[in-house]
Amino acid sequence: MLLQELLGIDEEIYFVEESYLAQRTLKRTLDYLKGVRKFAEEGQIRLLRVREGEHTLGILVFNQADEEVPVNFWSVFTGALAETRSKKDFEVLMDSLLAFNLPEKDIEVSSESWRDAVNEYYSLMLVNRNLCEGCSVKPESYESVFSENRVRRVAEVFDILQEKGFYPEGKVLEVCCGNGMSTIALYRLGLDPLAVEINKCAVCQGLEQGVLNPRKTIVMDATTLSRYFEPGSFDAVMGFMLGLVYEFNKELWIGIMREAVSVAKEGGLILFTVSSKPEIEILARALLRMGVEGEIVDNTDSEGTYDQWFFVGRKQKA
Template identity: 70%
Template sequence: MLLQELLGIDEEIYLIEESNTSQRTPELTLQYLHRLNNFPDAGNTRVIRVSEAGHTLGLLFFNPAEGDVPVDFWSVFTGAFALAPLKSRFETLADSFLAINPPEKDIEVSYETWLRAVNEYYSFMLVNRNLCTSCSVRPESYSSIFSENRIKRVAEILEILRKKGYYPEGRILEVCCGNGMSTLALYRAGLDPLAIEINKCTVCQGLEQQVLNPQRVMIMDATAVSRYFEPGSFDVVMGFMLGLVYEFNKEIWVRIIREAVSVAADEAVLLFTVSSKPEIEILADALLKAGIRGEIVDNTDSEGAYDQWFFVGRKQKSTLSGM
């Protein structure tokens, strides 16, 4: 695991918060860290600090095996991904603790590397069935889940984007990634998207088949990405085969579009594909109203199944996410 590799430790590691998204408002982390600051024996605690440019990204506390706990392990506290006020509070609590208990190791890593390590931890917890109370889903074979024709279809869209001057580069967010079939096409094209999906089972499926990158996938609601990412976080936002998009459920898809625009940088590329013209017209209307300048592309083929229509465009400067 990347966390253990970065920290140079062999013992088990457990993050305080239960998910990626809970790291945005890490209430348990702050609560427990506050208690540790007031613990009478705090000065004798083994601790490792993870930092970047003088800022504390995380603290690890050693827990020796005793009683009902058969193995040694480290508890991981991080405020690196929290909202600004909570991140500041975390650093204040961390500095207070370190003032009375200097770390046995101070490890410098980048924010991006730390994010990858934390994402990988939650991915492994998911695929090992530690994030679900019960699971009756059995692993399936690769050939029964993934279609090379589907992957080829996405690759063809990327070539169309290249010709139109919209080829995705930089920081890429893929929303509603499912089990990673479209993500795999992006990987093969040399791209490194951060993929998000709300359905744990489909993400687990992609991880089990070693399709999704455990360091670059997150369980997240696409209607709430602005709760986790700052405005302008991505140069590209993509979503393949969104849907089904109907008049009666279009509000949820309009919300996804608005959230995508809110975390996209100025001049960012936005791409969304669906299976029918009425669906893309609903999405295009939402994108245009949100200040995205682009076009609907007829991508129909004889099979008439995947990615038959798509919208591609760029976010104009001064676009407001609340439109």
């Protein structure tokens, strides 16, 4: 696990928060830290501090094996992904804790590596069925789930993009990635996207088949991107074969378009594919109103199934 590599420890590691999204509000973290602080005031406890420069990304508290838990492990507390108020509360508690107990090890890592480690932890928890109580879904074979024709179709979209002078560089966000069918094509094209998808089962399937990168995959609702990423975080935001876009549900998809644009940089590439012209027209109208300069591209073929229409453009200055 990346986290153990970064910290140079062999013991088991457990994050206090039950999911990546829970790291935003830190409810468990703040409650647990209050208890840890009281314990620290009474006696010495083992701590590790993780930092980037002078900024603390997280702390780890050692837990000695006992009758209830027969192995030693470290509890991980981090405010690196939290919203502003929760992050401030975390920092106050953390500073008071460190005032009583100096860390036995001070480890410097980049915030990007730390995020990757957090992502990987929750991905592995998911694929090991630790986040879905009573899961009865059995793994399927790669061949029964993934289609090379689908992967090829996405690659063909990028051939067209290159001809038009649109090609992603830098940090890429793929929304609504599903099980990673399109993500395979992005990897083969040399891109390293952060892939997000709300359906845990789809993400789990992609992870257990080795399609999705556990360090770059998050179970997340695409309508809440701006809650977790700062404005202008990505050089490109894209999504392939978005779910059916109709008049009756268009507000959902327009909301996703708004969130995608909000986390894209000025000049950032925006790309979305669907299966029909009416669908892409709904998305294109919304994106143009949001300040994206671009065009609809007819990509129909004889099969008439995947990525038949797409919108490509760039976010303009506000």
